[in-house]
Amino acid sequence: MLEIKPILSALWRNKIAALLIALQLALTLAIVSNASVIISDRKEKTARPTGIAVEDIITVNFQPVSQNYDMQTAVAADLDLIRTIPGVVEATHSNHFPLSGSGSASAYYNQPSQETGGEVANYYQVGAEFIQAMGMKLIAGRNFDPSDIQVADLTENRESSVVIVTKQFAEKLFPEGDALGKYIYGDRSSHPIEIIGIVERNLGGWVNWSKAGNAVFFPEMLIAEGNLFMRYLVRTEPGQRDSVFNQLEEKLSQRDPHRVIEMDTIENFLHKSYSRDNTMIKVLSVVIGLLTFIIALGIVGLTTFWINQRRKQIGVRRALGATRAAIGRYFLLENGMIASAGIALGMAAAQIANRMMVESYGQPQLPLPTMLSCALILLIVSLTAALVPALRAANISPATATRNV
Secondary structure, eight states: OTTHHHHHHHHHHTHHHHHHHHHHHHHHHHHHHHHHHHHHHHHHHHTSOOSSOGGGEEEEEEEESOSSOOHHHHHHHHHHHHHHSTTEEEEEEBSSOTTSSOOEEEEEBSSTTOOSSOEEEEEEEEOTTHHHHHTOOEEEEOOOOGGGOEEEETTSOOOOSEEEEEHHHHHHHOTTSOOTTOEEBOTTOOOOEEEEEEESOOOOSOTTSTTTTOEEEEEEEEEOTTSOOEEEEEEEOTTOHHHHHHHHHHHHHHHOOSEEEEEEEHHHHHHHHTHHHHHHHHHHHHHHHHHHHHHHHHHHHHHHHHHHHTHHHHHHHHHTTOOHHHHHHHHHHHHHHHHHHHHHHHHHHHHHHHHHHHHHHOOOOOOHHHHHHHHHHHHHHHHHHHHHHHHHHHTOOHHHHHHTO
């Protein structure tokens, strides 16, 4: 404790340099702690279960050249053909692809003819095999039967009588529970649609949507006259996706060459959907690393500079009996005091910056444990950075210091 007074005196004489290091530490802590919470939030987001067999699903999108095209017959023939390919588990049609960044959404209600108080969900018009083709888990109720499927044109005003929904959507629309067997209604519609099944989860088409996970599935095939197109989802056995992918386009083209076929995978859709989040994680991780390195470099430089300025003083102290441990402890304590002041200032700055980010950009709040962890890490980095110069100072001999005067 007797060293604190001379340390404060020395810091006052070099107050500008000490202040700059403290401010640099404060700014680093404010940035690092907020960047850390953003990284944690993005990692948690990208690690969410999708509810489907992402790595095993192939998507097929085709549009026929002919205007007079029997879509219903073509779909039946295509799906029968696809199921004969070795490695295929199941195939189905769908109006949209999950995780693709595109889709359709609508509001649904638990009472007829409502306009407010409902829940918005991503909706799909699918075949009876959709759940198996997606690898989703049915946790309540039953799957679709082929007899549930309705084939309709855009000009027809048909509504399904049954629907399968995600657990998340069911819990939001029926917070009291037991949604199975209850009815949902479209916007201002009095037509009841019975919930016959509930699946564990499906993020739907938009992973960045605030209501991602709200999804409903109707047993329908929509045929739009004059704008013909169809989409298939093909699930393969684990490890067989690429093999099936190579055969699929060729076999579909051979069966009907008069159409344009595009193929992709759900895994690619997922990577594209999360590309911004993954980029942000990488950029912020690099920023954290660079800032930590820069602050460590600054502390090493400043401590080395001060030691070179005080070689005579160190030599005198060593001649008067100061141990190497005492010399090293002096500089570590000096650096610790600067770091502590900067970190205290940085914690306040971090909270202020986080509050602004929460209010302006909807970023997650900065938890106290995260901020304290970042503060502790920076303190350890600061002391570690000062350790090497401090050890060099401890090794200065009285004779060397005297000759350098």
